[in-house]
Amino acid sequence: MGTVISNKKVADGIGLLVIESSRGGNPGQFYMLRAWDNYPLLSRPISIFDNDENTISFLYQVVGEGTRRFQELRAGDKLHMEGPFGNGFPGVEGSLALVGGGIGIAPLFYMAKAVPNADVYLGFSQQPYLTDAFLEVSRSLHVEVGGTILSSIDFTEYDKVMVCGPHGMLKAASDKHKEHGRPHHVFVSLENRMACGVGACLVCSVKCRDGRKKACTDGPVFPVEEVVFND
Ligand SMILES: Cc1cc2nc3c(=O)[nH]c(=O)nc-3n(C[C@H](O)[C@H](O)[C@H](O)COP(=O)(O)OP(=O)(O)OC[C@H]3O[C@@H](n4cnc5c(N)ncnc54)[C@H](O)[C@@H]3O)c2cc1C
Ligand code: FES
Numbered sequence: 641m642g643t644v645i646s647n648k649k650v651a652d653g654i655g656l657l658v659i660e661s662s663r664g665g666n667p668g669q670f671y672m673l674r675a676w677d678n679y680p681l682l683s684r685p686i687s688i689f690d691n692d693e694n695t696i697s698f699l700y701q702v703v704g705e706g707t708r709r710f711q712e713l714r715a716g717d718k719l720h721m722e723g724p725f726g727n728g729f730p731g732v733e734g735s736l737a738l739v740g741g742g743i744g745i746a747p748l749f750y751m752a753k754a755v756p757n758a759d760v761y762l763g764f765s766q767q768p769y770l771t772d773a774f775l776e777v778s779r780s781l782h783v784e785v786g787g788t789i790l791s792s793i794d795f796t797e798y799d800k801v802m803v804c805g806p807h808g809m810l811k812a813a814s815d816k817h818k819e820h821g822r823p824h825h826v827f828v829s830l831e832n833r834m835a836c837g838v839g840a841c842l843v844c845s846v847k848c849r850d851g852r853k854k855a856c857t858d859g860p861v862f863p864v865e866e867v868v869f870n871d
Contacts, residue, residue, distance in 0.1 A: 641720055671725065727859060788812070846862070849868060
């Protein structure tokens with residue numbers, strides 16, 4: 641159980657929840673959160689946005705009942721938290737590009753803090769948010785509104801590229817990697833629907849080249865060449 645320190649609106653339908661907690665986690669890992677007792681039935685997977693000794697924060701987009709309940713949280717409220725779960729982003733030696741689309745920027749901030757020489761590319765369909773915060777922790781920041789942020793990146797300039805965003809963006813990263821990438825060069829963080837978060841229910845099953853894997857325990861971060869993307 642965590643205690644809410646603050647819950648601020650950072651853009652329309654986007655909130656930043658800061659929780660008092662020393663449980664921690666690594667960049668790219670996630671927690672299963674619930675701000676309710678019985679309904680909705682399932683906790684919701686949300687990536688670690690930022691973390692220090694006594695606090696952990698989550699950036700969320702309101703899309704349905706669960707995230708709407710997150711939006712109602714106030715300082716002093718309690719939040720059920722299980723985690724951290726998932727493999728997180730791999731370690732990086734050399735140059736790194738972090739590429740986020742929409743709420744897919746959420747796991748990248750903590751990674752940018754951990755690897756301070758990263759070039760960060762953020763794509764938004766409308767109003768950008770938290771760009772000043774990203775600028776502080778990155779070597780360079782590129783922001784695109786309404787376009788396709790992937791088209792401004794040359795994968796071959798980087799030792800590693802990590803991408804998180806909507807399905808179409810991950811598929812585009814996969815296509816681009818087929819032209820220019822090497823194995824274990826480009827990684828994608830998947831946001832498949834999840835139920836248990838701990839490998840027990842198979843709801844998060846991902847089609848991979850060598851069979852099906854679980855986004856919650858084998859991922860959510862995968863080398864892009866492992867994942868089979870449907871059109
Ligand atoms: C590993 C992981 C990390 C995530 N990190 C974040 C994060 O940091 N911030 C954030 O805002 N969201 C994140 N998500 C997505 C988030 O879990 C869902 O948006 C949330 O569970 C929706 O709950 P809801 O009750 O508000 O909406 P629901 O009522 O459950 O769904 C409302 C709508 O959202 C869609 N939806 C539901 N779950 C997902 C999902 N997993 N991905 C995409 N669309 C979904 C549904 O299809 C439906 O259209 C993450 C998902 C995963 C798997
Ligand atoms: S969410 Fe249950 S197995 Fe992954």
